Amino acid sequence: MGRTIVEKIFDSHRRDNPFDDVHVIGLDVVACHEITTPIAINDLAARGKDRVFDPDRIKAVIDHVTPAKDSKTAEQGKILRDWARRHGIRDFFDIGRNGVCHALFPEKGFIRPGYTAIMGDSHTCTYGAFGAFAAGVGTTDLEVGILKGVCAFRLPETLRIDITGTLADGVYAKDVILSVIARLGVNGATNKVIEFSGPVVDSMSMAERMTLCNMAIEAGGTCGICAPDQTTVDYLWDFIKDDYRDKTEALAAFAAYRPDAGARYAGVIHHDVSGLEPLATFGHKPDQVKPVCDMTHQKVDQVYIGSCTNGRIEDLRVAAEVLRGQTIAPTVRGIVSPATPRIYRQAMAEGLIDVFMQAGFCVTNPTCGACLGMSNGVLAEGEVCAATTNRNFNGRMGIGGMVHLVSPATAAASAIAGHLAPAGNKRKQGA
Amino acid sequence: MKNFSGNVLFLDRSDINTDEIIPAKYLTEITKDALGPHLLEDLCLEGFIPGRSTRDKQIVVSRANFGCGSSREHAPWAFEVNGIHVVIAESFARIFRQNMFNGGMLAVELPADTIADLFTRFATTDTHLTTDFENSTFTFTAGASRHTVPFTLSGFDRALVNAGGWVEYADANY
Numbered sequence A: 001m002g003r004t005i006v007e008k009i010f011d012s013h014r015r016d017n018p019f020d021d022v023h024v025i026g027l028d029v030v031a032c033h034e035i036t037t038p039i040a041i042n043d044l045a046a047r048g049k050d051r052v053f054d055p056d057r058i059k060a061v062i063d064h065v066t067p068a069k070d071s072k073t074a075e076q077g078k079i080l081r082d083w084a085r086r087h088g089i090r091d092f093f094d095i096g097r098n099g100v101c102h103a104l105f106p107e108k109g110f111i112r113p114g115y116t117a118i119m120g121d122s123h124t125c126t127y128g129a130f131g132a133f134a135a136g137v138g139t140t141d142l143e144v145g146i147l148k149g150v151c152a153f154r155l156p157e158t159l160r161i162d163i164t165g166t167l168a169d170g171v172y173a174k175d176v177i178l179s180v181i182a183r184l185g186v187n188g189a190t191n192k193v194i195e196f197s198g199p200v201v202d203s204m205s206m207a208e209r210m211t212l213c214n215m216a217i218e219a220g221g222t223c224g225i226c227a228p229d230q231t232t233v234d235y236l237w238d239f240i241k242d243d244y245r246d247k248t249e250a251l252a253a254f255a256a257y258r259p260d261a262g263a264r265y266a267g268v269i270h271h272d273v274s275g276l277e278p279l280a281t282f283g284h285k286p287d288q289v290k291p292v293c294d295m296t297h298q299k300v301d302q303v304y305i306g307s308c309t310n311g312r313i314e315d316l317r318v319a320a321e322v323l324r325g326q327t328i329a330p331t332v333r334g335i336v337s338p339a340t341p342r343i344y345r346q347a348m349a350e351g352l353i354d355v356f357m358q359a360g361f362c363v364t365n366p367t368c369g370a371c372l373g374m375s376n377g378v379l380a381e382g383e384v385c386a387a388t389t390n391r392n393f394n395g396r397m398g399i400g401g402m403v404h405l406v407s408p409a410t411a412a413a414s415a416i417a418g419h420l421a422p423a424g425n426k427r428k429q430g431a
Numbered sequence B: 001m002k003n004f005s006g007n008v009l010f011l012d013r014s015d016i017n018t019d020e021i022i023p024a025k026y027l028t029e030i031t032k033d034a035l036g037p038h039l040l041e042d043l044c045l046e047g048f049i050p051g052r053s054t055r056d057k058q059i060v061v062s063r064a065n066f067g068c069g070s071s072r073e074h075a076p077w078a079f080e081v082n083g084i085h086v087v088i089a090e091s092f093a094r095i096f097r098q099n100m101f102n103g104g105m106l107a108v109e110l111p112a113d114t115i116a117d118l119f120t121r122f123a124t125t126d127t128h129l130t131t132d133f134e135n136s137t138f139t140f141t142a143g144a145s146r147h148t149v150p151f152t153l154s155g156f157d158r159a160l161v162n163a164g165g166w167v168e169y170a171d172a173n174y
């Protein structure tokens, strides 16, 4: 019988079936950040189990609050830093070299097709863009991952979304995933892996695929996943060129993690994106989505461009293109956080940082920053932010604040307008 | 094994997320106990008073998709340090549910009509729950009214509860 990508990955990583439908799989990557890992570290120590299964397969970063903003976050960073040193974890990224985990680790080549990865972070699902199985886990699972290099899962069913059609100008991967979440609902893919396939996905860059997979969790999905292809090989080539004779051989090897023709799906949804407009969320749930054109009355106090959803160089290019030669509304605070140092430097080299600053944006260091309302860019009560992030939950960016999730293009256009606004007048063009 | 019996708190809403259970600003805490006073602090629900409503409650009964949102295990811990070791709901977000069992606690799904029935019978009175873990039954008591419902648990969830959580189980077995 044909198998899905995730079935193939489970088959190649299975260590044990302690009970029916509980699969203990070996882990290629255990990723750690300073928010969820310190408690795991402390708890392991308290249990007399301060060990790591393999320092080379553990990756760690301080990214959520960096530089530390107070004694508490300084302590969290210190616990992670000391632990990484104590156990010889070489891939540990501290300030100056750190960036948003889900942008940084893929950029370093740590995530490969067929890999398994866990992290104490729900947007670990981003890594599925590489044809990997990657899931956000709780601290206890993280402890076991650190200690033993295994994790227990039920075998998730796969929901396939076949994305077809032609994206209109000014409509991006972010709008596509918002339209998918609106269609599925916040619970529509619970306990399932969402496989993104079809011609639109095939022609997407790795950055765009990461944007799609990043928000799989917003529909309840355990992981998003894209079949590895030539685009995956090209992205990873610098990291894998010693392992394969040429790209053709790598592509053939990665084909082991493409779904079989006869694979069984929990459902196949045909999603035509022709005619899709730029979208924005309007409530506190990510499936509450409307065309930006219908929300232009909504004033914004802050615009945030960054995060693991849309803080990559491709996103900054799109936003800068909209902002070039323009100034943001005097009532708007614009903040951009390039997701990694490499993205920052690339943006500098391309003149994008200059465009942002000319327009009146504040450019921060690579960090999660405003995304989670516990570092910089916190909203006051009643304030509104257009953000390229992935969560609009009540209180996410600050108590009483409202977050509208949008694409980088829409974020930039909204900053200029002072209210939610699509880049250009898309509705007229499409009509 | 933990204590799975006690007084019931009914939370009549679907999609109660982890930000409502424990706001993100407390993720900087590095001890479980520090979370205690902030359980359900941001939950807006008619008749629910943060701090007060959870006092002397050991069981939560709620609707669909309980614990959705972030993967933070702080949510189950916030319950744990308040002595709430059982959540019963129509359905759970995967990570929250797993986190409960990983900590040796119970997150039990019951059919929608059973949950609706429990709300009708008990939501407005002081209700006590007795859990019979061996025989997989919950018995709800309010005054003279008594009602027993069966539940099912997978063998693995059962093993986790028995071992006292997943770290102990995994270190012993792998």
Ligand code: SF4
Pocket (backbone or CB within 6 Å): A064, A100, A101, A102, A121, A123, A306, A307, A308, A309, A367, A368, A371, A372, A389, A390
């Ligand atoms: S950018 Fe936001 S969503 Fe992404 S890892 Fe950081 S806090 Fe989480």
